[in-house]
Amino acid sequence: MEIYRELAGLRAALAAARASGREVALVPTMGALHAGHIALVEAARRPGTTLVASIFVNPRQFGAGEDLSRYPRKETSDIAMLSEAGCDLLWLPPVEQMYPDGFATNVSVGGVSEGLDGAARPGHFDGVATVVAKLFNQVRPTRAYFGEKDFQQLAVVRRMVADLDFDVEITGVPTQREDDGLALSSRNVYLSPEERQRAVALPRALGIAARAIRGGTDPAKALDDATAALTAAGFEVDYVALVDAETLSPEPAAGRRRQLLAAARLGNTRLIDNLAVDAG
Numbered sequence: 001m002e003i004y005r006e007l008a009g010l011r012a013a014l015a016a017a018r019a020s021g022r023e024v025a026l027v028p029t030m031g032a033l034h035a036g037h038i039a040l041v042e043a044a045r046r047p048g049t050t051l052v053a054s055i056f057v058n059p060r061q062f063g064a065g066e067d068l069s070r071y072p073r074k075e076t077s078d079i080a081m082l083s084e085a086g087c088d089l090l091w092l093p094p095v096e097q098m099y100p101d102g103f104a105t106n107v108s109v110g111g112v113s114e115g116l117d118g119a120a121r122p123g124h125f126d127g128v129a130t131v132v133a134k135l136f137n138q139v140r141p142t143r144a145y146f147g148e149k150d151f152q153q154l155a156v157v158r159r160m161v162a163d164l165d166f167d168v169e170i171t172g173v174p175t176q177r178e179d180d181g182l183a184l185s186s187r188n189v190y191l192s193p194e195e196r197q198r199a200v201a202l203p204r205a206l207g208i209a210a211r212a213i214r215g216g217t218d219p220a221k222a223l224d225d226a227t228a229a230l231t232a233a234g235f236e237v238d239y240v241a242l243v244d245a246e247t248l249s250p251e252p253a254a255g256r257r258r259q260l261l262a263a264a265r266l267g268n269t270r271l272i273d274n275l276a277v278d279a280g
């Protein structure tokens with residue numbers, strides 16, 4: 001696996017790959033990799049494809065008081081995992097490559113980015129959209145892969161790609177989970193052993209709510225019950241919501257696929273998760 005920390009080198013390598021007829025696919029990450037990230041790499045890997053992963057802890061998507069400075073960084077083991085998983089190129093830009101002096105552009109996606117995490121983390125999705133737009137222009141992939149674990153992020157990226165005519169096909173990859181159901185996340189390392197045991201309440205509450213809604217329980221009651229279960233497990237709940245799986249509208253029309261989304265804090269750790277209510 002070749003590693004690039006400078007844009008000119010990355011572009012030259014990708015130009016050579018394209019010239020020899022290879023397709024380019026991208027898996028963007030913030031590093032501290034786990035099996036969820038590797039599932040994206042595996043979904044992206046195909047013969048004739050130059051597979052690029054990026055690792056960039058993007059300061060623009062962290063709000064004041066969030067965990068930018070303590071976000072886990074594990075470059076050595078990340079490189080080994082990506083190489084083992086069959087990545088061809090790793091794009092590891094320093095912050096100054098991404099945001100040189102004078103950088104003044106912001107990509108802001110309306111609609112899908114406004115509620116839920118967009119409301120709980122003001123500016124977060126502008127930071128995500130801005131860096132993903134840059135990554136797409138830097139790498140120019142024809143395919144890019146994002147996890148359904150970050151369900152709203154995936155919707156924001158799809159909207160941006162459609163609105164700005166990026167010539168890239170976006171694939172969402174199902175959430176990879178621990179044996180007890182907790183979604184894999186780089187932030188799980190923040191959990192104490194005791195918090196880690198309680199964290200399973202999050203996927204459980206979503207599973208119970210999804211079954212209840214499918215079984216005809218009033219969604220408002222199912223959401224209240226999920227919030228109460230999370231609170232009883234020691235979470236501080238940001239939101240538990242039922243939305244249209246595509247538009248993320250809080251009032252899904254009849255016949256539309258619905259998704260449950262939740263964000264909640266356990267001690268100093270903010271976890272998100274989501275679950276489909278209707279078969280897709």
Ligand SMILES: Nc1ncnc2c1ncn2[C@@H]1O[C@H](COP(=O)(O)OP(=O)(O)OP(=O)(O)O)[C@@H](O)[C@H]1O
Binds near residue numbers: 147148187
């Ligand atoms: N459990 C998972 N299953 C599938 N995809 C995942 C999972 N966790 C993360 N991803 C995807 O990997 C990509 C990179 O995510 P990121 O590096 O932020 O990891 P993360 O574990 O989500 O970290 P964080 O703790 O910051 O949320 C994103 O598209 C994200 O949705």
Ligand SMILES: CC(C)(CO)[C@@H](O)C(=O)[O-]
Binds near residue numbers: 058131132150
């Ligand atoms: C898509 C992304 C790499 C943009 O920084 C990040 O939000 C992530 O890792 O999910």
Ligand code: BAL
Binds near residue numbers: 030061062150153
């Ligand atoms: N996995 C989404 C990136 C973030 O929480 O900043």
